[in-house]
Amino acid sequence: MIPTDFSIPVLGFAAFSGSGKTTLLEKLIPILREGGIRLALIKHSHHDFGMDRPGKDSDRLRRAGAGQILLASKYRTAWIREGDGKTEPDLGELLQRLDTRNLDLVLVEGFRDQPIAKVEIHRPSLGKPLLCLEDPHIVALAVDEAPTQQTPVPLLPLDDAGAVAEFVLSWLEKR
Template identity: 45%
Template sequence: MLPILAIAAWSGTGKTTLLRQLIPLLKAQGIRPGLIKHTHHDMDVDKPGKDSYELRKAGADQVLVASQQRWALMTETAANETLDFNFLISRMDARSLDLILVEGFKDEPIPRIVLCRDRNEEEIKELLDEHVIAVASDRSLEVAVPRLNLNDPPQIAHFIMQWLKSAS
């Protein structure tokens, strides 16, 4: 099974910003990362007016769009259906990846790095549990796991590389 590592934090902390910096650093080390991002927003990766969008809106429950450069599978889910994290992981192609990064899903029992920026320590404690392997922060915190500098993506990438080595 592929190693899975979540980046978890409260909204607005900089999860996406950090991941945009970490992914190229990991790729430069030969790591092929995949990513699953959780969002609370209604989102659509397709565009109105495109054939795939129109066919999905006509009632297709799944639409797979493919070209030589990439492919995407869009699946309609029932209203208020709970996301099945393990099912989403199973959709990732383990043959072409070395690591699955996860943005969000802070309640899943998977290893994670918690980000902390401008929050009081009580709010951070809500995110700390036995699955947290490090805290990345821009301030001094007393935590029982390694504390990383949130403003030093190379340091965080190095930590992830070491974690991957110990996980294999």
Template identity: 45%
Template sequence: MKLFGLAGWSGSGKTTLLVQLIPELTGRGYRVSTLKHAHHDFDVDQPGKDSHRHRVAGASEVLVASSRRWALMHELRDSPEPTLADLVAKLSPVDLVLVEGFKRDPLPKLEIWRAENGKAPLFPDDPTIVALAADDVLPQDPPAGLRRFPLGAVADIATFILGHVGLPPHAS
């Protein structure tokens, strides 16, 4: 599976761009999965639901299944956080995995940057950033060779990502 990351500070628009890229890429015939890093005690379960009660009671894993989807929740308890590679290994095979977050992991990334966040760009300190999406004036010039896109250039960004990971613009 090919991996490509979207990195940026909270509030930069990573999720907004990601949910625009998914239909663009799937519309070109690619099977796409996503992997998102969350902070600390995120929860996909709802208090009061049976699966939540199972997990809170101490189950190591809770698998919930229906005729439309299944979800597996794994409690780490006191175990270390899994690496990106550990998590990718748990995914079913697809053509492309878009990774949101994991900004310090060594995979090719597009940085999403907005001046209104008041944070410095990541690209000067991260050689794995191969492209930049920003509509604002940057506080410093990006290095030569770092592709730059407007935030709304979803089709162009999708084409760039596919080319960067070695996939043609459309699946055959």
């Protein structure tokens, strides 16, 4: 499945590492939730990570060789699939795993090369290039200071999650 064919609007947040994607999303998500938006989030990580504490049953079963584990309780459910350590996860496949019955929006952190609508987070002080100059899928640029170059997309204040939320709601309304 191509991520652009997904039945729920998908909006990515893309940037180089250390730009503040997670920090912005951490502030943005409660604002969107307060506005009645039911959302899911898919986060890409370049690091190995664990979902359970060492020694717990699911960890022991994963280490024993279970390639996929579905851990469920009345509090939450987690799906764990072991990767091969080389192949990046497929965003389309991850989207298909979501229960869309109660979703209005899927936010994606990372996956910056995917052909989905994205808000770029950019801090000129980090010395990284603007992604929006090359990526036609970027719909806005959240910055802590205005870039020196002309940008083809609207600028949003990175330190104002309320303004970013207004943009997201407006974008969602147009879909």
